[in-house]
Amino acid sequence: MRLSGIALLVLALGHFAIMHLVHPIEELSYDFVAGRYRFFGWRFYDMSLLLLAMLHGLNGVRILIDDYVRSERWHHRLLWVLRIVGVFFMVLGTIVILVFQPVHGHGP
Amino acid sequence: MYQGRTGMWSWIFHRVTGVGVLFFLFIHIVDTAFILFGPEAYHHMIALYKQPFFRPMEVALLAALLYHSLNGLRICVIDFWPGLDRYQHLLFYAVLALFAALFFPASFIMMKPLF
Numbered sequence: 001m002r003l004s005g006i007a008l009l010v011l012a013l014g015h016f017a018i019m020h021l022v023h024p025i026e027e028l029s030y031d032f033v034a035g036r037y038r039f040f041g042w043r044f045y046d047m048s049l050l051l052l053a054m055l056h057g058l059n060g061v062r063i064l065i066d067d068y069v070r071s072e073r074w075h076h077r078l079l080w081v082l083r084i085v086g087v088f089f090m091v092l093g094t095i096v097i098l099v100f101q102p103v104h105g106h107g108p
Numbered sequence: 109m110y111q112g113r114t115g116m117w118s119w120i121f122h123r124v125t126g127v128g129v130l131f132f133l134f135i136h137i138v139d140t141a142f143i144l145f146g147p148e149a150y151h152h153m154i155a156l157y158k159q160p161f162f163r164p165m166e167v168a169l170l171a172a173l174l175y176h177s178l179n180g181l182r183i184c185v186i187d188f189w190p191g192l193d194r195y196q197h198l199l200f201y202a203v204l205a206l207f208a209a210l211f212f213p214a215s216f217i218m219m220k221p222l223f
Binding site (some may be wrong): 002005006008009012013016017020021024025026028029030031033050053054057058060061064085089092093095096099100103106 | 123126127129130133134137138140141143144146147150151154157158166169170173174177180181183184187214217218221
């Protein structure tokens with residue numbers, strides 16, 4: 001949690017600052033993403049952010065489940081729900097970051 | 109719930125903001141996934157973020173993210189230098205001060221285009 005947290009402090013706040021302060025959110029568009037994703041570096045940045053944020057967040061929810069769910073059976077069930085939800089979102093996000101290629105006529 | 113002083117509140121805020129940011133992350137992964145269906149689908153999706161009524165929620169996201177980051181940093185600092193635990197209340201006020209110093213200018217920049 002500590003290590004991913006420190007990495008996320010830079011990655012997540014950096015991502016937010018780029019998308020909301022450096023570029024106002026009005027600038028966000030298909031072409032904007034297409035332009036950024038020509039560079040592998042941005043895909044790597046987003047991939048690191050996605051996976052670290054998910055692992056950090058899921059780990060946090062696991063701690064909440066450990067703390068608040070007293071019933072053995074529900075504890076077990078919820079941990080499985082958490083794993084399935086976690087894998088789903090990590091796989092979905094990873095596919096989008098790696099597969100995206102702009103359609104013809106879009107992007108710089 | 110214990111003591112009701114800064115330790116309790118910093119801890120409660122840390123949990124609430126953590127869950128909030130994770131919840132947004134789920135939504136954000138789904139909205140971004142629409143980019144694979146082409147420009148129209150993606151623009152339809154992100155039009156939501158450009159709605160004026162959505163801007164305060166983006167500012168709330170910033171607040172949650174910023175608080176969670178700075179308080180998390182406070183936790184790391186106390187972990188690595190255990191002697192500092194005597195000053196944990198003071199460190200919490202430092203977190204709040206730093207939060208205010210960063211949050212207000214940033215939210216001003218985000219809200220400005222709406223006025």
